[in-house]
Amino acid sequence: MAILDIITYPDARLREVATEIDSFDHPVVQQLIEDLLETMAALPVCVGVAAPQAGHACRLLVMQCGNARKPPPEHHGLLVVGNPEILQWSGMEVGREGCLSLPDYTGNVMRAATLQVRFQDRFGVAQTLTLSGFEARVMQHEMDHLDGKLFTDRIVSRKSDLFARKQRT
Amino acid sequence: MNQHALLTVTGRDRPGIVARTTQVLFEMGCNIADSSMTRLGGAFTVMLIVHLPPTVRLEQMAEAFAALADEMALAIHVQPLSADSLTASTVDLPQGATISVLGADQPGIVFRVTRLLAEMACNIVDLYTRVLGTADKPVYSMVIEVEMPNQSDLPQQLQQRLTQLEKQLTIEIHLRLSDSALM
Numbered sequence: 001m002a003i004l005d006i007i008t009y010p011d012a013r014l015r016e017v018a019t020e021i022d023s024f025d026h027p028v029v030q031q032l033i034e035d036l037l038e039t040m041a042a043l044p045v046c047v048g049v050a051a052p053q054a055g056h057a058c059r060l061l062v063m064q065c066g067n068a069r070k071p072p073p074e075h076h077g078l079l080v081v082g083n084p085e086i087l088q089w090s091g092m093e094v095g096r097e098g099c100l101s102l103p104d105y106t107g108n109v110m111r112a113a114t115l116q117v118r119f120q121d122r123f124g125v126a127q128t129l130t131l132s133g134f135e136a137r138v139m140q141h142e143m144d145h146l147d148g149k150l151f152t153d154r155i156v157s158r159k160s161d162l163f164a165r166k167q168r169t
Numbered sequence: 170m171n172q173h174a175l176l177t178v179t180g181r182d183r184p185g186i187v188a189r190t191t192q193v194l195f196e197m198g199c200n201i202a203d204s205s206m207t208r209l210g211g212a213f214t215v216m217l218i219v220h221l222p223p224t225v226r227l228e229q230m231a232e233a234f235a236a237l238a239d240e241m242a243l244a245i246h247v248q249p250l251s252a253d254s255l256t257a258s259t260v261d262l263p264q265g266a267t268i269s270v271l272g273a274d275q276p277g278i279v280f281r282v283t284r285l286l287a288e289m290a291c292n293i294v295d296l297y298t299r300v301l302g303t304a305d306k307p308v309y310s311m312v313i314e315v316e317m318p319n320q321s322d323l324p325q326q327l328q329q330r331l332t333q334l335e336k337q338l339t340i341e342i343h344l345r346l347s348d349s350a351l352m
Binding site for chain 1: 347352
């Protein structure tokens with residue numbers, strides 16, 4: 001087990017499209033899963049880490065929304081997510097995000113409010129989950145890392161945020 | 170030694186203000202650090218922190234901008250900044266929050282809300298207001314981002330005070346704590 005170094009912008013590896021995982025029973029993959037979990041646990045208020053953030057270009061991420069300072073009322077706890085794909089999404093919400101790979105920076109990002117995701121768990125078994133709210137946001141943020149995208153690519157302006165508020169009232 | 174300056178530019182809004190301002194900076198070899206540039210009503214305002222190269226004196230920069238001010242009918246001000254004013258003072262692991270205010274326009278909304286925030290040791294990092302609605306029924310909207318000391322009962326106290334103020338002013342105030350979670 002090891003706590004991995006998180007690479008930060010402008011490291012070019014954050015912009016790579018990660019490759020699919022073929023065999024989950026490979027010791028290297030299992031080791032990486034353990035290391036990502038340990039890394040997430042070691043970082044304060046860290047709710048998710050994607051493998052590319054640790055310099056590994058594979059489609060793997062771990063999440064734990066319970067690590068948030070104010071965890072959402074409902075979430076799935078610890079998730080190990082390999083080869084995820086979005087099957088369905090609905091709704092749009094603006095929310096604030098901060099990224100380990102862009103220290104000291106947060107921004108408002110528009111994300112789907114509800115998400116149905118198919119992925120393989122740490123044993124390679126196919127799973128389908130429906131996530132909503134903050135947990136859906138974290139999943140989308142981490143999945144973006146697998147495609148070389150950062151939340152800054154999706155930032156919305158303060159002005160559009162203001163208008164979104166106006167429409168809600 | 171490198172010098173730093175705060176540059177402010179205001180004028181009637183139209184295309185080209187940012188381009189011409191930053192052209193002057195670029196041609197002098199100045200580097201732009203933090204900036205805020207936005208349209209307020211019919212005016213455009215620019216505030217930016219500039220790093221001057223060792224070869225350029227502040228007076229030269231001021232002269233160059235005096236010429237641009239004449240050319241484009243802008244109000245431009247250059248003031249020196251000390252190196253220690255380049256980074257913000259902040260508490261350890263501050264709790265961030267967004268406060269949004271919406272209500273019938275009336276004098277004192279900004280003052281009363283921000284006085285309360287100051288009393289609660291909430292530091293404003295960004296504030297944006299806009300008058301919405303129609304001319305005869307103006308609606309005032311304000312979005313404030315604050316950093317507050319990471320003290321567990323403070324958000325609750327702030328919420329109580331804001332709720333009182335909401336009733337006094339008959340406006341809506343929403344407090345949303347930012348989840349500082351990292352992903």
